[in-house]
Amino acid sequence: MIEKLLKLKEKNPKIIVGLMSGTSADGIDVAVVKVYNSGTKTKVETLGWKTFAFDEGLKKMILRNSQPETSKVDEICRLNFLLAQIYVDSIFKTLDELGIKPSEVDLIGSHGQTIQHLPNEVEIFGYKVKATLQIGDPGVIAKLSGIPTVGNFRVGDVALGGEGAPLVPYFDYLVFRSNKLNRLVLNIGGIANFTILKKNCDVEDVFAFDTGPGNMVVDSLMKLFFDREFDENGEIAQKGKVSDDLLQKMAQHPFINKKPPKSTGREEFGSNFVNQILKWSEELSLSPEDIIATATEFTVYAIYKNYENFVKPNVEVDEIIVSGGGARNKFMMWALERYFNVPVKFTDEFGISSDAKEAICFAVLANETISGNPSNIKSVTGARERTVLGGIYF
Ligand SMILES: Nc1ncnc2c1ncn2[C@@H]1O[C@H](COP(=O)(O)OP(=O)(O)OP(=O)(O)O)[C@@H](O)[C@H]1O
Ligand SMILES: CC(=O)N[C@H]1[C@@H]2OC[C@@H](O2)[C@@H](O)[C@@H]1O[C@H](C)C(=O)O
Known part of the structure; x- marks a missing residue:
């Protein structure tokens, strides 16, 4: 052996x-x-x-x-x-x-x-x-x-x-580090997480954590309202309007402002959180499309808020490199460009x-x-x- x-x-x-x-x-x-x-x-x-x-x-x-x-x-x-x-x-x-x-x-x-x-x-x-x-x-x-x-x-x-x-941050470090650019490598799966690779970084300079839901919440809501597994290309979100009131309520989730290191999963963004969203949405009389649009916006809001709180004071990123199923959600990708205002690329451009x-x-x-x-x-x-x-x- x-x-x-x-x-x-x-x-x-x-x-x-x-x-x-x-x-x-x-x-x-x-x-x-x-x-x-x-x-x-x-x-x-x-x-x-x-x-x-x-x-x-x-x-x-x-x-x-x-x-x-x-x-x-x-x-x-x-x-x-x-x-x-x-x-x-x-x-x-x-x-x-x-x-x-x-x-x-x-x-x-x-x-x-x-x-x-x-x-x-x-x-x-x-x-x-x-x-x-x-x-x-x-x-x-x-x-x-x-x-x-x-x-x-x-x-x-x-x-x-x-x-x-x-654990992906070590791989990100091996594959995506640069001596010219500060990079944010983002994966939007069920949960979203990013890796910050400061230019010329060493392995122990790598900073990364889960930011909150990726597609998990949107997927659950899609199943409930439309009996579909996910919002293909973000089409339902595009038909809705983001509700600031609902977004602000979702933004109070303690994980968003929790200091890293942190990781999360279905335990925090599973059915309990989805049921809470349903209650709030009923109080606000929102349509299913508006709820999907807001939940999709929330994913990007949480990514940006975490960047603003814990990264931006030390490192301003020059570009974002995205992967995961969320990369196919156009509404999500537009929101990402709107919040960050830096080029958003896909890992495919880098051979992955x-x-x-x-x-x-x-x-x-x-x-x-x-x-x-x-x-x-x-x-x-x-x-x-x-x-x-x-x-x-x-
Ligand atoms: N065409 C598409 N349009 C919109 N969303 C999509 C599309 N294809 C996949 N997705 C979303 O991506 C999700 C799957 O993403 P992915 O496979 O990256 O997640 P995962 O690996 O299961 O999660 P994690 O990285 O959190 O472990 C689907 O559940 C769906 O919400
Ligand atoms: C416990 C667990 O399975 N976490 C996953 C999940 O999916 C994304 C995010 O939450 C991340 O923390 C992790 O997966 C990737 C592969 C990671 O470890 O980097």
């Missing part, structure tokens, strides 16, 4: 599959990449990627098991295996389409499905506990695929007192598909694990130490 691991460490370049199933619970992104070197010398070449949508029933099962009120421990136990089985199927389908044999793949890096993220410390039985849970067991992935798999990336950072998120960025990231993070390089950033997660992330399974 150790020989295998050492051989894998020395192999350069490596073919690595990165797997992301994000907080939107909309499906899995599989990216196949060739990774050269490691650390600051890392070079990534994307060989291909594919998205697999989850069946509606599966999405429901994931969502109900992401909430304490509706979760069931036997369903979570089964989902842990089921998701791993689905991941492996998706990997094989992607490889087949790309004409790559599974035996040619050196490594898999799998994020897993977050069903609960509890970075706020609680005292239980005299112990201070922070916790996070990603399911879709990497041990099962390794056994079914026959490919060494790195998973459970967040655990080490949380164990060392960190938020365990966001905006739909596959997080999957590519977990391939690169797996390479860092195998190479023995720490990939958390203390200034981002608040962990006591930098550490090698993830567990390796054969």
Whole structure:
């Protein structure tokens, strides 16, 4: 086993599959990449990627098991295996389409499905506990695929007192740093998060955190009002009018002004928050279109407010580089340009598909694990130490 691991460490370049199933619970992104070197010398070449949508029933099962009120421990136990089985199927389908044999793949890096993220410390039985849970067991992935798999990336950072998120900032640092420009690298998935890369920055200068909802709130409202999974291209938002009254109420959410390091999820922007929005909207007699427009505006408001509070006093950004499903929402992208007034680019311009960025990231993070390089950033997660992330399974 150790020989295998050492051989894998020395192999350069490596073919690595990165797997992301994000907080939107909309499906899995599989990216196949060739990774050269490691650390600051890392070079990534994307060989291909594919998205697999989850069946509606599966999405429901994931969502109900992401909430304490509706979760069931036997369903979570089964989902842990089921998701791993689905991941492996998706990997094989992607490889087949790309004409790559599974035996040619050196490594898999799998994020897993977050069903609960509890970075706020609680005292239980005299112990201070922070916790996070990603399911879709990497041990099962390794056994079914026959490919060494790195998973459970967040655990080490949380164990060392960190938020365990966001982890993409290290990848952003490797790929998007510049010696000429101050960059804000933004991902708008279920949750939105950004990475600030000051020109000529060092790894410990990187500043990043979750800013609040990405598409999570809009998606839930779209399901309720229009029985659709999301607002395609922001078309419904474009038909509505932003309500300043509702926006101001949403802006009071304590996460928006909370000081970083911080990370969030469905625990704070799930059904409780959506129900609150519904109540406020009823009082204000808003149409569904206006509510969607306001919730979409809120995502960008929260991104900007966090920038204004915690970044702008030290670093003024020259450009924004966007990825994630929100990049396809025109209303959101216009709002971003309106708030920031700097060029808004997509990661695709930099050779990283905006739909596959997080999957590519977990391939690169797996390479860092195998190479023995720490990939958390203390200034981002608040962990006591930098550490090698993830567990390796054969
Ligand atoms: N054409 C589109 N128009 C508008 N929104 C879109 C479009 N395509 C995708 N989205 C939005 O993007 C979301 C999915 O984004 P993405 O896959 O980046 O999130 P994720 O990886 O699940 O989340 P996270 O990054 O928070 O873990 C969808 O739920 C939807 O709201
Ligand atoms: C706990 C968890 O799964 N967090 C996700 C989520 O989705 C976006 C944002 O919230 C970020 O904190 C993180 O994912 C990305 C991949 C990250 O760690 O950078």
